[in-house]
Amino acid sequence: MNKIMKNCIVFICICFIINCSLSQPSPSANIAQAQEKMRKFHIIVFQDNQKQLAQQLAYEACEFGLAEGCIFSVFSESFDGKYQEKEFILRQQRLEQEQENMDKKALELGTKNCAQNIANECAIVAGIYERGDGVKVDIKKAEKFYEKACVLNSAQGCLEFNRIQEANNTAHPRILDKMLYLLQKECQRNDPFSCYMFGEWSIIKAVRNGNRSPSSHELQETKKYYEKACKLGFNPEVFGIQSSCKEGNVWQTRMDIISNVKKANHP
Numbered sequence: 001m002n003k004i005m006k007n008c009i010v011f012i013c014i015c016f017i018i019n020c021s022l023s024q025p026s027p028s029a030n031i032a033q034a035q036e037k038m039r040k041f042h043i044i045v046f047q048d049n050q051k052q053l054a055q056q057l058a059y060e061a062c063e064f065g066l067a068e069g070c071i072f073s074v075f076s077e078s079f080d081g082k083y084q085e086k087e088f089i090l091r092q093q094r095l096e097q098e099q100e101n102m103d104k105k106a107l108e109l110g111t112k113n114c115a116q117n118i119a120n121e122c123a124i125v126a127g128i129y130e131r132g133d134g135v136k137v138d139i140k141k142a143e144k145f146y147e148k149a150c151v152l153n154s155a156q157g158c159l160e161f162n163r164i165q166e167a168n169n170t171a172h173p174r175i176l177d178k179m180l181y182l183l184q185k186e187c188q189r190n191d192p193f194s195c196y197m198f199g200e201w202s203i204i205k206a207v208r209n210g211n212r213s214p215s216s217h218e219l220q221e222t223k224k225y226y227e228k229a230c231k232l233g234f235n236p237e238v239f240g241i242q243s244s245c246k247e248g249n250v251w252q253t254r255m256d257i258i259s260n261v262k263k264a265n266h267p
Contacts, residue, residue: 030064031064031065031066031118034062034065034066034068034069035061035066037061037064037066037069038061038068038069038120039191041057041061041069041072042191042192042193043191043192043232044233046193046232046233046234046235046238047233050233051075055073055075058073061073062105062106062109065109065113066113066121067106067108067124067125068106068120068124070102070103070105070106070109071106071124071127073102074095074099074102075095100133100134103128103134106124106128107128107135109121110124110125110128114145117152118152119153119154120154120156120157121149122146122148122149122152122154122157123146123149123154123156123157123160125145126141126142126143126144126145126157126160127142127160129141129142129145130142139164146160146161146164147161149161150175150178150179153182155182155183155185158175158178158179158182159183161175162175162176176201176205179201180198180201180202180205183195183198183201184198187228191232192228192230192232192233192234193229193234195229195234196226196234198225199222199226199250199251199254200254202218202221202225203258206218212258212259212261214255219255222254226250226251227251230248230250236250
């Protein structure tokens with residue numbers, strides 16, 4: 001047996017002993033793949049004909065070790081006559097149990113991933129503590145995780161951190177500016193929710209700065225972000241927002257609100 005062959009056998013034996021594999025991706029590679037799956041998820045999740053694929057992407061991301069995938073892998077169902085009422089109730093109970101299991105898994109994975117500075121995972125953990133999904137509600141802990149997510153450049157982290165600070169009257173313009181920057185970047189990657197929220201908060205910032213004119217360049221610019229969000233399948237009504245992409249009145253609804261407030265303040 002020549003020297004090269006002996007070295008090959010030794011290498012294979014070492015790999016076997018330490019359980020390494022030439023074809024097995026490293027944990028970091030798994031996370032990278034999972035993150036890519038969730039990017040695709042966020043692009044298609046609002047499209048009715050893509051929901052099954054979106055759910056599959058989230059489930060696979062969870063299997064690859066990403067808490068974000070676990071949280072979004074369980075889809076609720078609406079009672080549309082497809083099932084008998086009793087069967088529907090049983091299905092809902094199974095989904096609730098499945099969600100509880102996924103929440104536990106998400107907390108475990110998310111805490112570990114956040115400790116490794118994976119930005120969106122910090123935001124996922126924050127949401128779990130804020131909602132009390134399988135844990136005691138802890139707003140202070142949630143705020144700390146949102147803040148870390150924002151520091152690590154998570155658009156969602158900055159969005160939620162800013163929301164909590166707004167509620168506590170402790171918001172800082174610097175956080176709002178960073179949030180808008182990150183939301184715009186995510187919108188450029190075709191994330192419909194980010195496009196929508198960029199439009200919302202750009203208007204809020206403009207109004208706070210005294211700009212209430214719909215014809216202004218600043219407010220006109222926001223229109224294209226609403227339009228892009230709608231084109232990508234976003235539905236504001238999902239969040240209880242009284243405006244419709246189908247009617248094309250999302251931006252106009254915002255301008256009407258500004259005009260009404262302006263009239264109320266200056267009768």
